[in-house]
Amino acid sequence: xxxxxxxxxxxxxxxxxxxxxxxxxxxxxxxxxxxxxxxxxxxxxxxxxxxxxxxxxxxxxxxxxxxxxxxxxxxxxxxxxxxxxxxxxxxxxxxxxxxxxxxxxxxxxxxxxxxxxxxxxxxxxxxxxxxxxxxxxxxxxxxxxxxxxxxxxxxxxxxxxx
Amino acid sequence: xxxxxxxxxxxxxxxxxxxxxxxxxxxxxxxxxxxxxxxxxxxxxxxxxxxxxxxxxxxxxxxxxxxxxxxxxxxxxxxxxxxxxxxxxxxxxxxxxxxxxxxxxxxxxxxxxxxxxxxxxxxxxxxxxxxxxxxxxxxxxxxxxxxxxxxxxxxxxxxxxx
Numbered sequence: 001x002x003x004x005x006x007x008x009x010x011x012x013x014x015x016x017x018x019x020x021x022x023x024x025x026x027x028x029x030x031x032x033x034x035x036x037x038x039x040x041x042x043x044x045x046x047x048x049x050x051x052x053x054x055x056x057x058x059x060x061x062x063x064x065x066x067x068x069x070x071x072x073x074x075x076x077x078x079x080x081x082x083x084x085x086x087x088x089x090x091x092x093x094x095x096x097x098x099x100x101x102x103x104x105x106x107x108x109x110x111x112x113x114x115x116x117x118x119x120x121x122x123x124x125x126x127x128x129x130x131x132x133x134x135x136x137x138x139x140x141x142x143x144x145x146x147x148x149x150x151x152x153x154x155x156x157x158x159x160x161x162x
Numbered sequence: 163x164x165x166x167x168x169x170x171x172x173x174x175x176x177x178x179x180x181x182x183x184x185x186x187x188x189x190x191x192x193x194x195x196x197x198x199x200x201x202x203x204x205x206x207x208x209x210x211x212x213x214x215x216x217x218x219x220x221x222x223x224x225x226x227x228x229x230x231x232x233x234x235x236x237x238x239x240x241x242x243x244x245x246x247x248x249x250x251x252x253x254x255x256x257x258x259x260x261x262x263x264x265x266x267x268x269x270x271x272x273x274x275x276x277x278x279x280x281x282x283x284x285x286x287x288x289x290x291x292x293x294x295x296x297x298x299x300x301x302x303x304x305x306x307x308x309x310x311x312x313x314x315x316x317x318x319x320x321x322x323x324x
Contacts, residue, residue, distance in 0.1 A: 007269045008189070008256075008259075008269055008270070009255070009256045009257070009258070009259025009260045009263065009264055009268060009269060009270070010185065010186070010189050010252060010255050010256045010259060011186060011189075011259075012259040012263040012264070013255040013256070013258050013259035013263065014182045014185055014186070014255070016263070017255075018181075018182035018185065019180075019182075020176045020180035020181075023172065023176055023180065024172070024173060024176070027170070027172050027173075061262075082262050084296055084297070085258055085261065085262075085296070086254075086258060087296035087299065088250075088254035088257070088258075088283055088284075088285075088296070089251055089254035089255050089258060090172060091254075091285070091299070092248075092250035092251035092253075092254050093171070093172050093175040093176070093179075093251050094170075094171040094172045094175070095171070095250070096171070096175050096247055096248060096250075096251060097170075097171025097172060097173075097174040097175035098171045098304075099247065100223075100244050100247075101171065101174040101175065101178070102171055102174070102306050103306070104305075105304065105305040105306030106171060106304035106305065106306050107169045107170055107171060107303070107304055107306045107307050107308065108170070108171070108301050108302070108303060108304050108307065109301065109302050109303075109304040110299055110300075110301050111299070111300050111301065111302060112285075112287035112289065112290060112294060112298060112299070112300075113298045113299065113300035114287075114290060114294075114298060115287060115289050115290050116300075116302070117287055117288065117289035117290070119285050119286065119287060119294075119299065120285070120286045120287070120288055121250055121283070121284070121285055121286070122250075122283070122284065122286055123250075123253070123274075123281050123282070123283055124281065124282045124283070124284055124293070125274035125276075125277060125279055125281060125282075126279065126282055127274065127277050127279035128274060128276065128277055128279070131286070132274055132276075132281075134246055134247070134249035134250070135246070136274060136275045136276060137249065137253070137272055137273070137274070137275065137281065138272075138273050138274075138275035138278075139270050139271065139272050139273065140270070140271050140273060140278070141269070141270060141271070142260075142267065142268035142269050142270050142271040143266075143267040143268065144264050144265070144267030144268050144269045145269050145270065146269065
């Protein structure tokens with residue numbers, strides 16, 4: 001990883017969404033706030049900044065600009081399938097804020113739509129067929145791993161998240 | 163949410179970790195890179211910036227500065243339980259990058275330590291006892307919800323992530 005921050009999927013993701021405004025725009029898109037002026041109002045964000053972030057998200061394939069009305073022309077920004085798959089990251093951020101930054105009173109509860117019960121988010125091993133805690137996560141080099149060098153750290157009982 | 167970005171757990175979380183350097187520092191802490199000079203070298207980050215981000219993370223209770231050697235005094239930054247619980251967010255960012263930004267060759271594979279098999283991350287309903295997709299997430303106001311106003315958006319088939 002040393003000197004090659006791009007050889008890490010977290011770093012690569014942050015190059016696209018590692019910006020506070022960008023994540024709040026995506027949160028709003030999940031909430032159904034998808035038009036330029038609505039986003040501007042909800043986020044109290046400067047027009048050029050919002051335009052820049054939306055353009056980047058469209059360029060990267062996370063949002064799609066869709067014309068929903070022809071006369072006069074009006075567009076909105078919808079999550080692509082790639083964008084929808086950011087939901088686990090947003091849900092995780094929300095649950096962490098719920099637990100540690102909300103004084104025990106979360107502003108919003110995410111539920112399973114079918115039954116209305118609060119959802120859980122977890123890690124699952126399809127081999128052992130069981131859920132498990134973060135402490136049981138380990139890692140190994142994947143097919144896109146950089147060549148190992150002596151610079152790579154090996155301290156600690158195990159490496160967790162690369 | 164309008165005018166009150168703090169009434170949202172995602173916004174609150176981003177006030178603490180909504181910074182690219184901060185997330186990369188946390189990634190390194192999970193990997194076992196926990197000392198100032200190691201972090202500086204791994205991230206190629208300026209000393210004052212690293213010092214500022216570490217101080218903020220300690221102030222917020224995400225990292226703890228621990229002296230691991232007395233002569234000469236040497237310290238490292240360890241994840242607190244609050245910090246460890248950021249792992250679902252980091253894992254989600256990583257998996258998204260693996261899927262969309264790695265040309266099919268993820269640099270690292272996260273596994274269940276016990277068996278070495280690649281982990282999955284998902285949503286689980288404890289009532290229905292089943293996993294489900296992001297499309298089946300809905301939301302309702304929680305105990306810390308702000309007073310509803312006409313300004314709150316209601317468009318779309320349902321609100322997803324607030």
